[in-house]
Amino acid sequence: MKYLTITGNQFIDACLSILITFWPSLLLGVKTVLLVAISGTIIGLVIGLIIGGLRAIKVEKGSIIYFIKWVYDILAKCYVEIFRGTPMMVQAVFIYYWLKPAFGWSPIIAGIFVISINTGAYMAEIIRAGIQSVEIGQTEAARSLGMSAQQTMMSIIIPQAIKNAFPAIGNEFIVNIKDSSVLNVISVTELFFQAKSIAGSLYRYEETFLVTAFVYLFLTIITSFILNLIEKRINKTKTSFPTSSTTTNMVKAQGEH
Amino acid sequence: MNDNVIKIQNCRKSFGNLEVLKDINFTVNKGDVVCLIGSSGSGKSTLLRCINRLEKIDSGNILVDDIDIYDQSIDLNKYRAKVGMVFQSFNLFNNLNVIGNCMIAQHKVLKRNKQEAQKTAMFFLKKVGMEQFAKAASTQLSGGQKQRVAIARALCMNPEILLFDEPTSALDPEMVQDVLDVMKTLAKEGLTMIVVTHEMSFAKEVANKVVFMDKGIIAEEGSPQVIFTKPNNPRTQEFLKRIIR
Numbered sequence: 375m376k377y378l379t380i381t382g383n384q385f386i387d388a389c390l391s392i393l394i395t396f397w398p399s400l401l402l403g404v405k406t407v408l409l410v411a412i413s414g415t416i417i418g419l420v421i422g423l424i425i426g427g428l429r430a431i432k433v434e435k436g437s438i439i440y441f442i443k444w445v446y447d448i449l450a451k452c453y454v455e456i457f458r459g460t461p462m463m464v465q466a467v468f469i470y471y472w473l474k475p476a477f478g479w480s481p482i483i484a485g486i487f488v489i490s491i492n493t494g495a496y497m498a499e500i501i502r503a504g505i506q507s508v509e510i511g512q513t514e515a516a517r518s519l520g521m522s523a524q525q526t527m528m529s530i531i532i533p534q535a536i537k538n539a540f541p542a543i544g545n546e547f548i549v550n551i552k553d554s555s556v557l558n559v560i561s562v563t564e565l566f567f568q569a570k571s572i573a574g575s576l577y578r579y580e581e582t583f584l585v586t587a588f589v590y591l592f593l594t595i596i597t598s599f600i601l602n603l604i605e606k607r608i609n610k611t612k613t614s615f616p617t618s619s620t621t622t623n624m625v626k627a628q629g630e631h
Numbered sequence: 632m633n634d635n636v637i638k639i640q641n642c643r644k645s646f647g648n649l650e651v652l653k654d655i656n657f658t659v660n661k662g663d664v665v666c667l668i669g670s671s672g673s674g675k676s677t678l679l680r681c682i683n684r685l686e687k688i689d690s691g692n693i694l695v696d697d698i699d700i701y702d703q704s705i706d707l708n709k710y711r712a713k714v715g716m717v718f719q720s721f722n723l724f725n726n727l728n729v730i731g732n733c734m735i736a737q738h739k740v741l742k743r744n745k746q747e748a749q750k751t752a753m754f755f756l757k758k759v760g761m762e763q764f765a766k767a768a769s770t771q772l773s774g775g776q777k778q779r780v781a782i783a784r785a786l787c788m789n790p791e792i793l794l795f796d797e798p799t800s801a802l803d804p805e806m807v808q809d810v811l812d813v814m815k816t817l818a819k820e821g822l823t824m825i826v827v828t829h830e831m832s833f834a835k836e837v838a839n840k841v842v843f844m845d846k847g848i849i850a851e852e853g854s855p856q857v858i859f860t861k862p863n864n865p866r867t868q869e870f871l872k873r874i875i876r
């Protein structure tokens with residue numbers, strides 16, 4: 375453990391010295407934050423695509439599949455409600471200690487696991503809403519060409535759903551950058567955990583956490599900048615919504631049926 | 632011997648308490664162009680959608696090439712590939728460009744390879760006069776262009792029958808003719824078509840048979856000459872008076 379003699383009595387000086395002296399451990403924290411947030415968001419997105427995608431499928435009444443789907447919907451709803459309705463900190467502690475005897479896992483793996491299934495619950499709803507935002511006509515056109523329900527979902531609906539849901543998906547990523555801090559309760563060495571150790575060793579809480587706050591802010595600002603660039607790109611290529619005069623015409627005609 | 636491609640027998644369909652199709656009977660011969668006319672809400676779209684099974688009839692039979700399309704054992708997706716549909720609102724796939732729209736079902740359903748699908752797509756895009764837009768985003772086209780691409784997309788599946796549900800109703804007036812011209816060409820080439828339309832001049836010129844639907848029943852059917860000049864049913868007369876000014 376390094377020790378720091380704070381020379382100036384200026385607050386700002388103290389902050390800078392912390393940054394200069396402790397940047398390696400802060401950087402380690404940042405790396406962990408990014409690892410946890412990126413993998414958690416990606417795995418969460420996959421979970422959301424599967425769970426939300428299946429949720430959006432409609433099954434005809436009266437068949438056995440209808441019953442299975444009914445049970446599935448209830449289970450999926452429970453999953454979403456439980457993970458959105460309880461604090462991630464509580465989920466982290468519970469899951470880490472509960473499954474530790476079975477898996478013998480390290481905090482970082484447990485942390486990625488927790489953030490993934492937590493994100494998955496939010497993503498499931500985001501994807502479901504994204505799928506519902508795709509016009510029914512897209513499905514009808516695909517089915518009328520002979521494409522199966524599955525082909526329609528994979529090649530027509532999901533790509534548009536992801537595009538529509540992209541802002542919300544990106545937002546989950548930013549939330550994860552910040553919320554990874556709760557994983558300090560299971561000793562994941564992310565940024566907040568590192569900051570706590572630095573602050574504890576120096577007895578300098580205000581300065582350390584101000585620096586830490588700026589590091590988080592830096593991460594989220596850069597991330598949202600990148601996400602904005604990606605979003606602009608997606609909107610520019612292929613799928614921008616029509617702005618021609620025929621659009622209003624079309625909507626009117628559809629309304630009349 | 633008969634050359635009926637489509638036989639519709641005693642078809643009924645309700646949405647909840649609303650009976651939309653009440654005992655529909657009619658036949659379509661190979662190469663026929665049947666125009667379905669009637670006021671809004673009379674069940675025209677529902678009938679078309681029952682023919683390609685986007686909706687299910689409650690009772691009756693629909694036979695296509697003498698095969699009961701409601702039989703459990705038929706391959707629904709294969710059947711649908713054989714019966715194309717063109718929608719009022721175009722429904723081009725927003726995530727694909729023009730040629731992608733024309734290729735995807737060829738690839739997924741007919742299992743054509745990329746080159747073959749591309750060749751077929753370009754052939755039909757040329758036919759509808761949209762080949763120079765092959766690489767364009769489908770969302771950037773005008774309504775008339777979209778509808779022509781939608782027709783090409785359907786043709787790429789080499790359908791036996793093409794169903795049109797008010798293909799020009801959502802178009803600006805100056806674009807209607809482009810789409811109707813494409814449809815006329817297809818009719819001349821002998822494609823079997825059922826067209827829901829309010830374009831009476833098109834019906835007069837192209838149809839072999841005009842079917843007038845009113846409140847879920849076929850009120851009158853016959854050749855365009857008969858329907859447009861001396862209709863028997865007073866309801867047909869009334870409808871035509873309203874629509875032809």
Ligand SMILES: Nc1ncnc2c1ncn2[C@@H]1O[C@H](COP(=O)(O)OP(=O)(O)O)[C@@H](O)[C@H]1O
Pocket residue numbers: 631646651669670671672673674675676677678
């Ligand atoms: N999916 C549906 N659910 C409930 N009612 C419907 C549905 N589709 C159509 N209808 C109703 O059925 C009637 C006939 O509709 P439609 O076949 O679209 O008529 P048309 O195409 O001749 O205007 C209308 O009253 C319409 O509101």
Ligand SMILES: [Mg+2]
Pocket residue numbers: 631675676677796797
């Ligand atoms: Mg209609």
